[in-house]
Amino acid sequence: MNLGLFIPELCLASFAIAVILLDLIVQRKGYLVLVSLVGLLVSAGFTIAMWGDGPEAILGDMLAVDSFALFFKLLFLGIAALVILSSVDYASKMERFQGEFYALILLSSLGMMLMAATTDLIAIYIALDLASISLYILVGFLKDAKSTESSLKYLLLGAVSSAVLLYGMAMVFGVTGKTQVADIATALQSMSISGILDNPALLVGIVFLIGGFGFKIAAIPFHMWVPDVYEGAPTPITAYLSVGSKAAGFAVILRVFYSAFGMPEWLSLNWGAVFAVLAAIGMTVGNITALPQTNIKRMLGYSSIAQAGYLMVGLATMGMAPAGNLLGQSSILFFLAGYALANLGAFSAIIAISNKIDSDLIQDYSGMIKRAPWLALALSLCLISLIGMPPAAGFMAKFYVFSGAVQHGLLWLIIIAVINSVISAYYYLRVVKVMWFGEPSSEEKVPSSAALKLVLFLSCLGVLLLGIIPGYVMKLAETAANMFRF
Amino acid sequence: MSVGLEHYLVLSAVLFSIGLYGALAKKNAVVILMCIEIMLNAVNIAMVAFSRYIVPTVLTGQIFAIFIIVVAAAEAAVGLAIVISIYRNRETIESTDIDLMKW
Structure with missing residues (x-):
């Protein structure tokens, strides 16, 4: 076993612990941000260094180190x-527990990284709960009435869903006797169709898995x-939930459903149809x-439910043609990258604005273009990307997802998706309209800190780059999806 | 009568359903947490039974059950902490009273 391939995770875990310990010693809490960022950078450096090497499995085949x-x-x-x-800005107002705040963000991103890499049901569960439990705490971090309420709701529903997920895993384990996704696939291929259908435990298990990951x-x-959790959580954590936790869920679904249940074909057609219906309703x-x-x-929050629907179109495509071309899988990866940038940009603009006006109501954004021209412009660009209009990333992302689905005969789903994109334009553009043409309630400027400006600049730059020259990232996504080939 | 795999699976399914019913129908947050523990223990029974009868030579299911117990303990610890902090804010843990946010 080569522990060298585990360095990015080990590095992140040790930096998370270092941040908690440093919090006890240092007086200026700004250093904690610096240490966390250095940890992320070092971990990213090691990860980039591994790019391009062949797929490997470490820790008793529990973790895969592949391009995906x-x-x-x-x-x-x-x-x-x-x-x-x-x-x-947000954390610097807190008197205590700043170290824990940053450390929990690092730990939950560690859990998400493991979720993308695990190939064993046991490890998937552990990784998923490492990410979730850190998020439960982060959601309730403000300790006020709304924040604790959303945290309790998230925890109770999350715990029920992980119990459902585990029951599904138990069923799959019972039918195949394996917990490794690759071994499950081998065991399933040696069974006959009637053998599986006579014993519906496997199908129950798959449905429960869809529920748990869903x-x-x-x-x-x-x-x-x-919606409740997004409203009550601290805004940076809302941003984190909306992109991180969603992307991690899709990573697990892609790997488990493709590697374990991708064959035989009738099975993948069926779960593909389930995802297609969930996508349309979602x-x-x-x-x-x-x-x-x-x-x-x-x-x-509601818009992110809809975006999950667009993403599931990609899952449905994958189910329709697991061994065919990889547009379903690679377009999900591209969509997630574009969605992450646009949503993080939108939320950081919201953080800057609500810092000043102390409200999240859309009507209070009236005339924001006069009070904070750059913030309003950035927020508009991110919302346009979420609608899926050119020149932003969202357009190319939807284009890839939808064209993959059309190639595999899901035309009805695409018609629903396009109608939905038009509906979504209304509520996104309403915010833009209020900001550009509304009357400002006061002449006071809305300031934003250097860190927020940097985030906004990076995410807007990313949104534009992905929208105008998508080829490079799409190539990375294709390489990543390519490890799926049997 | 000999006890076989089916008996354990029925027990597990019944326990899981009781837990799910409680989690959906009970109002007290602590009782909901207890019901979730029942659901997780139902899973443990199924895991160990499958492991004993399907693959008796390896201990995969038992190991899985131990991991579930550990993670469930962590989840319960965080859950109770959140219940305490909600009680400090609102002086209630009835889920019907925790309704600041509704769609």
Whole structure:
């Protein structure tokens, strides 16, 4: 076994512990941010150094080190870095526990990195709960009435969903006798169709797995926690939840469903159809319930349910053609990268604005273009990307996802998705309209700190680059998805 | 009558359903946490039973059950801490009263 391949994770874990210990010693808490960022950078450096090497398995075949895992690790490290930068202002107001705040962000990104890399059901569960438990605490970090309420809701529903997930894992383990995804696939291929159908434990198990993972990615009908938790959580953590936890859920689903249940073909067609239906309902419900929202964080919560629907179109494509071309898988990876940048940008603009006006209501954003021209411009660009309009990343992402689905005969799903994109334009553009054409309630400028400016600059730059020259990242995504070939 | 795999699986399914019912129907947050523990223990029974009858030579299911117990303890610790902090804010842990945010 080569422990050298485990260095990015070990590095992140030790930096997380170092941040907690440093918090006891140093007086100027700014150093904690610096140490966390250095930890993320070092870990990212080691990850990049491994890119391009062949796939390997470490720790008794529990963790895979392949381009798929490395792509997601880089994504999570980048997300965590942007979240930490955007929470500097927020956290500096806290009198205590700043070290724990940053350390928990690092630990949950460690859990997400492991989620993308694990190939064993036991390890998947551990990684998933490492990410979730850290997030439960972070959501309740403010300790006020709303924050604790959302944290309790998240914890109770999250714990029920992990119990459901475990029951599904037990069923799959019972049918195949294995917990390794590759061994499960081998065991399934040696069974006959009638053998599987006579003993429905496997199908029950797969449905339970969809339920358990569906909670993480905010899929319908496991989405009811999303708006409440997004509204109550500290805003940087909302941003983190909306991109990190969703991307990690998709990473696990991609690996488990493709590697373990990708063959035989009738099985993958069936779970592909389940994802197609969930996608269609998710998009519609998410977009329609987002329309009447007045709180911008809540609106983005419903919008993230809809975005999970668009992403599941990619999963449905994968189910329709597991061994065919990889557009389903690689377009999910590209979509996640573009969505992460746009959502982080939008949330950091919201952090800057609500720092000043102390409100998350859309009507209070009136005339923001006069009070903070750059913030309003950046927020508009990110919202346009979420709609999926050129020249932003969201357009190319939706283009890839939808064209993959059309190639595999999911035309009905794409028609629903396009109608939904039009509906979503209404509520995203309403915010833009209020900011550009509304009357400002006061002439006071809205300041933003250097860290927030940096986050906004990076995410807007990323959104534009992915939208104008998508080829480079798409090539990375294809390389990452390529490890899926049997 | 000899006790076989089916008996354990039925027990596990019944326990899981009781836990799920409690988690959905009970109002007290601590009772909901207890019901979640019942669900996790139902999973443990299924895991160990499968391991004993399907692959008796390896201990995968038992190991899985131990991991579940450990993580469930961590989850319960965090859960109770959150319940305490919600009690300090609101002086109630009835889930019907924790309703600041609704759609």
